[in-house]
Amino acid sequence: xxxxxxxxxxxxxxxxxxxxxxxxxxxxxxxxxxxxxxxxxxxxxxxxxxxxxxxxxxxxxxxxxxxxxxxxxxxxxxxxxxxxxxxxxxxxxxxxxxxxxxxxxxxxxxxxxxxxxxxxxxxxxxxxxxxxxxxxxxxxxxxxxxxxxxxxxxxxxxxxxxxxxxxxxxxxxxxxxxxxxxxxxxxxxxxxxxxxxxxxxxxxxxxxxxxxxxxxxxxxxxxxxxxxxxxxxxxxxxxxxxxxxxxxxxxxxxxxxxxxxxxxxxxxxxxxxxxxxxxxxxxxxxxxx
Amino acid sequence: xxxxxxxxxxxxxxxxxxxxxxxxxxxxxxxxxxxxxxxxxxxxxxxxxxxxxxxxxxxxxxxxxxxxxxxxxxxxxxxxxxxxxxxxxxxxxxxxxxxxxxxxxxxxxxxxxxxxxxxxxxxxxxxxxxxxxxxxxxxxxxxxxxxxxxxxxxxxxxxxxxxxxxxxxxxxxxxxxxxxxxxxxxxxxxxxxxxxxxxxxxxxxxxxxxxxxxxxxxxxxxxxxxxxxxxxxxxxxxxxxxxxxxxxxxxxxxxxxxxxxxxxxxxxxxxxxxxxxxxxxxxxxxxxxxxxxxxxxxxxxxxxxxxxxxxxxxxxxxxxxxxxxxxxxxxxxxxxxxxxxxxxxxxxxxxxxxxxxxxxxxxxxxxxxxxxxxxxxxxxxxxxxxxxxxxxxxxxxxxxxxxxxxxxxxxxxxxxxxx
Numbered sequence: 001x002x003x004x005x006x007x008x009x010x011x012x013x014x015x016x017x018x019x020x021x022x023x024x025x026x027x028x029x030x031x032x033x034x035x036x037x038x039x040x041x042x043x044x045x046x047x048x049x050x051x052x053x054x055x056x057x058x059x060x061x062x063x064x065x066x067x068x069x070x071x072x073x074x075x076x077x078x079x080x081x082x083x084x085x086x087x088x089x090x091x092x093x094x095x096x097x098x099x100x101x102x103x104x105x106x107x108x109x110x111x112x113x114x115x116x117x118x119x120x121x122x123x124x125x126x127x128x129x130x131x132x133x134x135x136x137x138x139x140x141x142x143x144x145x146x147x148x149x150x151x152x153x154x155x156x157x158x159x160x161x162x163x164x165x166x167x168x169x170x171x172x173x174x175x176x177x178x179x180x181x182x183x184x185x186x187x188x189x190x191x192x193x194x195x196x197x198x199x200x201x202x203x204x205x206x207x208x209x210x211x212x213x214x215x216x217x218x219x220x221x222x223x224x225x226x227x228x229x230x231x232x233x234x235x236x237x238x239x240x241x242x243x244x245x246x247x248x249x250x251x252x253x254x255x256x257x258x259x260x261x262x263x264x265x266x267x268x269x270x271x272x273x274x275x276x277x278x279x280x281x282x283x284x285x286x287x288x289x
Numbered sequence: 290x291x292x293x294x295x296x297x298x299x300x301x302x303x304x305x306x307x308x309x310x311x312x313x314x315x316x317x318x319x320x321x322x323x324x325x326x327x328x329x330x331x332x333x334x335x336x337x338x339x340x341x342x343x344x345x346x347x348x349x350x351x352x353x354x355x356x357x358x359x360x361x362x363x364x365x366x367x368x369x370x371x372x373x374x375x376x377x378x379x380x381x382x383x384x385x386x387x388x389x390x391x392x393x394x395x396x397x398x399x400x401x402x403x404x405x406x407x408x409x410x411x412x413x414x415x416x417x418x419x420x421x422x423x424x425x426x427x428x429x430x431x432x433x434x435x436x437x438x439x440x441x442x443x444x445x446x447x448x449x450x451x452x453x454x455x456x457x458x459x460x461x462x463x464x465x466x467x468x469x470x471x472x473x474x475x476x477x478x479x480x481x482x483x484x485x486x487x488x489x490x491x492x493x494x495x496x497x498x499x500x501x502x503x504x505x506x507x508x509x510x511x512x513x514x515x516x517x518x519x520x521x522x523x524x525x526x527x528x529x530x531x532x533x534x535x536x537x538x539x540x541x542x543x544x545x546x547x548x549x550x551x552x553x554x555x556x557x558x559x560x561x562x563x564x565x566x567x568x569x570x571x572x573x574x575x576x577x578x579x580x581x582x583x584x585x586x587x588x589x590x591x592x593x594x595x596x597x598x599x600x601x602x603x604x605x606x607x608x609x610x611x612x613x614x615x616x617x618x619x620x621x622x623x624x625x626x627x628x629x630x631x632x633x634x635x636x637x638x639x640x641x642x643x644x645x646x647x648x649x650x651x652x653x654x655x656x657x658x659x660x661x662x663x664x665x666x667x668x669x670x671x672x673x674x675x676x677x678x679x680x681x682x683x684x685x686x687x688x689x690x691x692x693x694x695x696x697x698x699x700x701x702x703x704x705x706x707x708x
Contacts, residue, residue, distance in 0.1 A: 038364075038385075038389070038706075039364040039365065039367060039368055040364065040367060040385070040386065040389035040391055041389055042390075120535070124531050124538070125529060125530050125531050126473060126475065126529040126531050126542070126547070127473070127531065127542065127547065143530055143683075145531075145534055146530040146531075146533065146534055146683050147683075148683075148685060231534060232534075232675070232676075233676065234534050234676060234679045235533075235534060235679050235680070235683050235685065236676065236679050236680035236683065236685040236686065237676065237680075248672075251361045251364065251365065252357070252361060252672040253669055253672055253673065254364065254385070254668070254669060
């Protein structure tokens with residue numbers, strides 16, 4: 001009996017941890033999304049689907065959804081393409097590539113808040129380094145973080161700069177797993193570099209791409225710290241991502257019911273997206289050469 | 290040897306037991322506040338002397354962030370049962386917490402405290418919500434107009450340039466920007482939320498009527514004031530947009546000698562004086578249509594969740610912090626206004642008034658200073674206003690359209706919060 005239970009007993013602490021810190025908060029969020037609560041009142045009256053209705057009628061919600069989608073659609077492919085190209089360059093085990101790998105990976109392990117603060121100053125309109133350089137070149141001031149058409153691009157740039165190192169390292173691992181015989185065979189066949197990259201490297205590194213795609217899409221939908229430090233969703237909602245709105249609604253505007261409804265929508269949306277990705281892209285992923 | 294070891298062990302045990310007994314007699318008050326830098330040092334000094342006078346009470350002071358951060362963290366801490374015992378609360382934002390029973394009614398404490406007769410009327414008033422005393426003021430302020438004398442001189446502006454109306458401010462800011470813009474100096478810092486409220490009151494309007502509680506966000510005087518403030522940034526370009534997306538940027542640039550004028554709390558006097566030295570000048574708030582300034586700052590409240598013994602200790606500290614000695618030290622170090630009528634007679638305050646020109650400007654404004662309403666919706670209104678200000682100041686949305694929508698949503702929120 002005890003023997004049969006042993007594996008379950010080993011798994012129990014982890015299951016308990018996941019239940020308490022993952023499933024319980026999810027259940028609590030779902031429950032709160034049907035209630036009205038400001039964190040302070042002793043009662044949490046049930047309001048049915050009111051919070052969801054209010055969200056769908058709210059212009060700020062649709063704006064946040066649009067901004068988040070735009071951020072994901074631009075930043076995810078950008079990250080993956082750049083990372084694959086850089087990983088190819090840094091594949092060889094030389095001193096320079098090792099140093100470069102370290103340098104590129106460094107932002108991934110640097111505090112996001114510190115990065116946000118530094119880049120806020122770099123892109124400051126009147127006192128920033130970027131406009132200082134432009135002034136030296138005779139170009140006028142650019143309102144990097146105040147212009148709604150530019151601010152999101154700045155955030156995409158900073159986020160890419162921070163996350164790129166991680167993607168590069170994962171891609172290097174993926175590329176190193178490709179059997180060299182395949183490249184030898186392609187060379188014997190007289191394949192051009194570009195052709196070999198498209199026909200050999202890209203398909204064989206697909207499992208890594210798929211993994212990074214999953215991770216980076218989730219990250220893009222959950223981006224918060226960079227936004228909070230650099231723009232707080234401004235100017236005028238131009239960088240107001242879903243999680244930023246969730247925080248504002250729940251913690252600054254005291255509407256935890258509405259904030260929870262937003263969290264539930266985000267949760268469902270990400271699950272649906274993961275399912276779609278596995279149906280569409282997952283089938284094209286082959287784990288063996 | 291063994292005897293010596295036994296004696297040492299016994300002595301150590303005795304000392305430990307004694308220490309434990311002392312520690313258990315000690316009451317610790319967890320106190321959340323928002324003061325760093327020189328203000329934080331002054332507060333630490335007050336706490337130190339309080340603890341010396343009350344060895345059985347320990348104040349565990351924690352700097353949480355700005356007023357908004359305190360509200361956010363407190364709100365999350367309450368359901369988690371991690372709330373502090375005492376907390377600094379901004380004078381317009383504590384109504385919600387009083388209304389929800391989070392803050393203890395301090396009326397009985399205040400009534401029994403001789404301090405109540407020593408507090409200025411304005412200081413008593415800001416702590417009262419719905420007829421009950423919920424906070425005792427600690428740092429009270431009004432907005433004042435700071436300017437940099439060196440920048441004025443360099444821009445060819447006399448030091449007695451009139452700065453009383455919106456037009457005066459604009460004209461001086463334009464001259465500074467025109468003359469010194471190329472060297473990275475702008476005319477005026479984009480007004481922060483406290484300054485915005487002050488400039489609205491100067492225009493004979495308000496955000497919420499202090500008597501009736503009516504929402505005045507879309508009143509003509511308020512719209513006109515916002516149009517003027519927004520025009521400084523996007524139309525006249527005499528204020529940097531950096532101070533719009535991050536309000537502290539405007540203040541930091543002024544302290545760095547990169548901005549000619551700044552309207553801000555008198556609580557910035559200490560840092561401004563140490564940054565600009567003799568180049569700092571302080572003037573009363575402009576009086577565009579009327580002379581009227583908001584009373585700002587914060588007071589200390591006690592949480593209902595704390596034990597009676599801790600609440601008593603916390604009030605003891607609150608009362609001490611408002612005493613003439615503490616208040617004089619605080620006033621001289623920071624520039625926040627005296628809240629105690631006896632403070633100006635304290636030697637520290639006398640010296641500050643004599644040696645720190647401009648520190649008295651806020652006090653002299655008290656004749657036309659007004660406490661602001663503090664119904665629960667104010668906390669929501671202030672948190673929502675930042676984004677809308679950005680849209681107006683950066684010229685992305687029409688001012689009257691924004692304010693009309695904002696007034697409507699604030700009225701709806703006020704109704705929701707009443708339920």
